[in-house]
Amino acid sequence: MENEEETLLKSQDSVEKRLGRTTLLDSGEDFEMLEEVDDGVDDDLPPLEDAGGGRKESHQANKTVKEITDPSQCPPQEEWLDVLGNGQLRKKVVEAGSSPDSKPQRGQNVTINLKTTLTDGTTVEEESNVSFTLGDGDVIQALDLTVQLMEMGEKALIEAKAKYAYGALGSSSTPVVPPNADLILEVHLLSAVDAPDLELLPPSERISLASRKREQGNVHYQRGDYAFAVNSYGIALQITEASSKVDISPQEEEELLDVKLKCLNNMAAAQLKLDHYEAALRSCVSVLAYQPDNIKALFRQGKVLALQGEYADAIRSLKRALKLDPSNKTIHAELSKLVKKHSEQKGAEQAMYKKMLGNPPDINTVQKPQAKSSWSISWKWLFGATAVAIGGVALSVVIAARN
Template sequence: QLLSAEDAPDLELMLPSERISLANRKRERGNIHYQRTDYAFAINSYGIALQITEATSRVDISQQEEEELLDMKVKCLNNMAAAQLKLNHYEAALRSCVSVLAHQPDNVKALFRKGKVLALQGEYAEAIKTLKRALKLEPSNKTIHAELSKLVKKHSEQKGAEQAMYKKMLGNPTNASLQKHRAKSSWSLSWKWLFGATAVAIGGVALSVVIAARN
């Protein structure tokens, strides 16, 4: 259980404003852990905050309060993804980003972190696509610009290395064809020379026979 017996009031009976306030306090505690590089503790705090935002409620809740709870949930998920990235928990970070984007498809922070995770997993094409979407939403964001430029370069280098590897595996088709053609031509010339030499030899024998007969 993320919430202990002492630390866990009945969330179902709490007023939405109280839940939002409590979730935010837990999230801020997570931020303090994050700043201290205690990423595992930060993730735990963000998880508690998420549990608070996702709890069912038996009290009336307005549309605005629902939106505020959702906004708090998204903040927690984004913070959690950042901490998960620091611990190289790529799959978990990707899930956190996907959860954010399920609620807010144009969330730039989630798109940026998703792009970073995909790049770290070697999914360069998909990462570039994701970062381009983030950049389209925030064209002046220098951090996204820098990450995208770095990623495009890496992707280009990867494709170049793959092409070189394929050529090495398959050999150079042009040179192979040329060598085959040369070998064929050489074989053809050898046979032509042999036939020519044989014909000359036969002709010489025939001439000798004719001369001998006349004598």
């Protein structure tokens, strides 16, 4: 009996070592999905592309889900790795990889085969050779967090709660995923290579890469995931600002600058949603340094300044934007609202100063009494002076008579 227990313990230890139970994620962040707040501002972000698609039934998917959910065939609990320790993202090795040293690193470009199903067995996506940069937020969190734990060639099952998949909104584009849907991912890690050196990347490829990162940021923004949007825009900016050892034409420089300014403008919008006012202001100022008449940057700068209580500066910025685009109803409405608020603030300040300094009588009521009082004082003073003078003359006469 003791030999059997020792054998079982050794088996469990070997499983834990093989799964890398003690592996720590260097990302660590638990990004919550933020609710979208419609503030009436047209942030000019492109809509999600409707690539069609739909739900596909698959007997093989049903079989896979049954194998996972059937208690008689359910694998031992020890084979599942609780990735974040909260039970909402789990990984199980189906087929071991080459070695623990072959795990991909953040920043590398990885390629996987991916099959995504709902918990009821519905296949929502099945793709081969899916490539993305690990840790850049190009894919759902479930993939970004678990693929970096896989060995090269490994096949794994991943159970992801909606929070780490497509969240409360779901996805209306490919893959089509309903709101609050938990997913089962079948992943096969094919390769991992270092990202290309930006300094040696041809300008056309840099422009394309930066544009893809910016578009991914737009997807995050439209889903209300503003922290990930800022991250994607930041990566795109790094690509546009990287020095180049390859010849670049003036037209390509202009295209890179255009991508950069779009990233900064959209980043300012996302930072505003996160209440990061100083960061949003810096983004707007950066745009205006290149394009002083950029209407979006002027508008968002005005909004930031208003939120910081700098109403006079905010009004100047919005007036400038409205002058450049007089028919823009959004700018006009924001400016009208701000002018009214600024007027109310000035009235409140005047009332506060009056309270601090007291309530002096009205000027119109003060002038007449002051004039009357002034004349009466003058007559009294004149009368007194005359009396003193007369008294002085009489005293002189008396003294002279005595002499």
